[in-house]
Amino acid sequence: MTPPPGWYPDPHAPHQQRWWDGAAWTEHRRAPEAPAAVPPPDGGTGGTGRTGRTGRTKVIVLTAAGAVLAGAIAVGAVALGGGDDGGTETRTAPSAPSPPSSRTPSPAPPTSPAPSGGDPAVVEDQLNGLTFPLLDGWVLPRNVAQDDVVMTTDGTYDCPGGVGLCRHGMVFSRTVTENDEKSPEVLAEADISEAADEAFDRDALGNEPYGGMESHRVVKSGPVAVAGRAGYLVRWRVETAEGPGGYVQSLAFASSVGTQSPVLVRYVFDAGEDGPPLADMDRITKGIRPIGDADTGGGVGSSIGPAD
Template sequence: MTPPPGWYPDPSAPHLERWWDGAAWTGHLRAPEAPGPPQPADRASGRARAVALTTAAVVLGAAIVTGVAVLGEDDDTGGPAAEALPTAVTSTAPAGTPTPTPSEPTGAAPDVVVDELNGITLPLPDGWTPPKNVAEDDVVMTTDDGTYDCPAGVGTCRHGLVLTSTVTENDEKSPRTLAEQDIPEAADAAYDRDSLDRRLYGGIESHRTVESGPVAVAGRAGYFVRWRVKTAQGPGGYVQSLAFRSSVGSEAPVIVRFVFDAGPDGPPLADMDRITKGIRSIGDADTGGGVGSSIGPED
């Protein structure tokens, strides 16, 4: 079994931590976080309490029925061992231990979703919710009105999605180039063919650029491109690709994709700007920007 996504000791540099995406190592590095305060002396460990309760239950059961109880030893270490990391991660945290993922809000206010991998938080406007039962990868929020039958009569669709991803496949650093390269792929994935090669909207018939330009995101220079997409069936929609560089780890470029259905059932187009303007670096409420902000040259 492989462990869930998270920060683990880097196999080639144990003094650093590298992000494991659940299947492979990524290019993200960071310094290990300082250990938390020691637990009070009068609090027994969870394992000790569990063993004590199990032993008491066995003694009580033996007084009522005849049987033999065998108590197994649990591994209480949790997470992959550092020496196992160079080739593969082979151990997991104890069963039942919640592990945060990039799209799960952990310790954040209910109106914010945390993307730990890219070191940002995104606001949740009214009508949006963290993802639940979503098959698409990298989704960080969806419209909160659930799903509907897709216009082409196959599959289920959502009126709005926001996704984040890290650019690791090329060395391109320009936010403008990255956004312009991503928008055709974003449109195709949203409204042409899905991951199962189904045309949920009958395919894309045409598109046009609605808006594009530089934008400040979490205090960093970025760029966005927004398309209006017309589909063979249904009202079509709007797709936006937003690119900027992360402020954590190796500062790899980040792509945020917006997918909004057009028509009266789609989310307000202004939510794209609201979400963009509200993106912050984790732990830094002062970073921001938004469409139309003054940002200077691209970094």
């Protein structure tokens, strides 16, 4: 028996509560006294409205932590009055399942995204001090093998190359630590080829989910302001042996926290009618903000225009 879904003390951060989905820990956390947004089964779009549009429905369930935990408390021995001799009869009630223990999987590292302040329309990258808008059709990453994933499109499909499962869209955020380069243009230009190879050529196991990458062309490049910082992006249209191919974009800019190390954000979109709208690349970029500063946006002299 396992505990029912609910908020329980985080075994690795007792001052917080963490959502247990009935089988495993999720990445949803809250302060004990805070109202909770119960994570929806699909990983957490929280609704169907696109950021900046109407139609998003937010379902918020206010649940007291004590009420959830009450069902998981084992009932101890119950002493009941006996017969005329004044003795007592001791009866032991069956134990209810205990809350998940610290033997459950460890919490994800700081780079793992989480809803920001309970808002299902915003995802936090705490390591880089950023928030990303979670648009319609995008969800928090679940069961994703790659590192540094901020969000994915909802659902999977059989890869065109006949190997494994693919997703129509993914967004990654990582810190540049392997060199001392600070120029956003140099970093984006250097990253785009690797990003395309990892997305559409061969995966980490050497498989070719899309039958291999056959060609590419640059469809967009240039300076852009990101979270009030000067950045640079490069976007490729990729042709693959199987399937409609796709788009990959490398975006580099200086972080606004810590050592201000450069941040690389990669976008991987399938092409074709099943892929996410290409305009989502620009919408997500425009919506990137420093944590706690929702008003910081693009800078003077830098803009994002339509592809091609």
